[in-house]
Amino acid sequence: MRKKLLLGNWKMNKTPEEAASFARAASEMVDFAVSHNVDVGVAPTYVCLDAVKKAINPKCIVAAQNCSEHDHGAFTGEISIPMLRAIGIDWCIVGHSERRAYNGETSEACNAKIKALLAAGMTPVYCCGESLEAFEKGETKKFVAEQIRAGLKDLTPDEARKVIVAYEPIWAIGTGKSASTEIAEDTIGFVRRTLRELFGTAAVDMRILYGGSVKPDNVSAYIGAPDIDGALVGGASLDPVSFKGLIEGMLR
Ligand code: PEP
Numbered sequence: 059m060r061k062k063l064l065l066g067n068w069k070m071n072k073t074p075e076e077a078a079s080f081a082r083a084a085s086e087m088v089d090f091a092v093s094h095n096v097d098v099g100v101a102p103t104y105v106c107l108d109a110v111k112k113a114i115n116p117k118c119i120v121a122a123q124n125c126s127e128h129d130h131g132a133f134t135g136e137i138s139i140p141m142l143r144a145i146g147i148d149w150c151i152v153g154h155s156e157r158r159a160y161n162g163e164t165s166e167a168c169n170a171k172i173k174a175l176l177a178a179g180m181t182p183v184y185c186c187g188e189s190l191e192a193f194e195k196g197e198t199k200k201f202v203a204e205q206i207r208a209g210l211k212d213l214t215p216d217e218a219r220k221v222i223v224a225y226e227p228i229w230a231i232g233t234g235k236s237a238s239t240e241i242a243e244d245t246i247g248f249v250r251r252t253l254r255e256l257f258g259t260a261a262v263d264m265r266i267l268y269g270g271s272v273k274p275d276n277v278s279a280y281i282g283a284p285d286i287d288g289a290l291v292g293g294a295s296l297d298p299v300s301f302k303g304l305i306e307g308m309l310r
Contacts, residue, residue, distance in 0.1 A: 060265050062281065063222065063288035064091065064308055065121065065183065066100040066295025067151060067269075077106035081114035083298040088115035091305045097288075098305060100295065101151050104137050108145045121149035121183065124157055127170040139178045149181045151290075153209060155228045165208035172209065176217050183222040183290070184209050185269070186249070190229035198227070199248050206252050215260035218253065223266045224290040225249055230270025232292055242268045243283040250285050274303025278310040 072080065080100075091098040099119025102110045111120050126136035142150065152175070153168035168184060175182040186205035188198045202225065210218060225246050230237050237245075246266050253261035268280045269290035280286050288308070294300045 060287045061095060061097055062308055063097040063265055063267060064304055065290050066301060067290055067292045068100060068102050068296060069292055070103060071296055072102060072106055074106045074109040077102045078109040078113040080298055081110045084301060085115045087302045087305055088118040092117045094309050096308050099149060107147055111146050119149050120147055121151055122147050123151050125150045125171060127174040139174055143178060150175055151183045153185045155185060155187055155226060155231060165205045168209045169211050172221060176220060181220060183224055185224045185226055187226040187228050193227060193229055198245055202245060202249060203252050206249060210256065215257040218257040219260045219263050223249060223264060224269050225266060226269035226290060234271050236271035236276055239279045239283060242280055242286060246285045274300060274307045277304050277307035281308050
């Protein structure tokens, strides 16, 4: 039985003080979610990770938004996995569409990061999703299958089981245009079939999230679909009241 998961991606928002204030406000709602068998987490910026980790309910997952695949060296501006581990971070988002678009991150680079995270005992959240152009051409499945095959290349079924996949159509991220539940369900069903081809029955255990303009009032529609195990949420995860609404929506 796959446990539901709500993960907030804070993107480039909040100072450490603002992030710690959210963390304190979220304590009870984290208990509420966990007691209802829902995992919850937030992904603050690097500079807020330590403050959030120290202030938040320890049952809350705290994830980085990115990492380097290298442990150390001449990689100016990068943060390594051992550095994240040193402050108690054991989850990390990989291949968010904004990093693919603005930082040229490829699925092959994501594959190296995912392997390095798994080797360090961390949980990667691998993002995939098609552009508006691919969506309009009816090429969603081709696009997403390529990202899955390249990003998860050469993983064993046991490793794959530890990866969370997030399907986020790029045209729905931060635009207020969410994919219909039919589109999300259809594509996520396809993602699971692709994972099954690659990893056999391990695919049944893998959690797949939907992301793209998820809000407290639409989250339950996605979570009702059999293959959708939770949500990766940007804008609506920034405010504690809205975050609480998302948790409540997950339970509806
Ligand atoms: C995201 O950042 O992964 C995301 C889905 O953003 P939003 O919920 O704001 O569309």
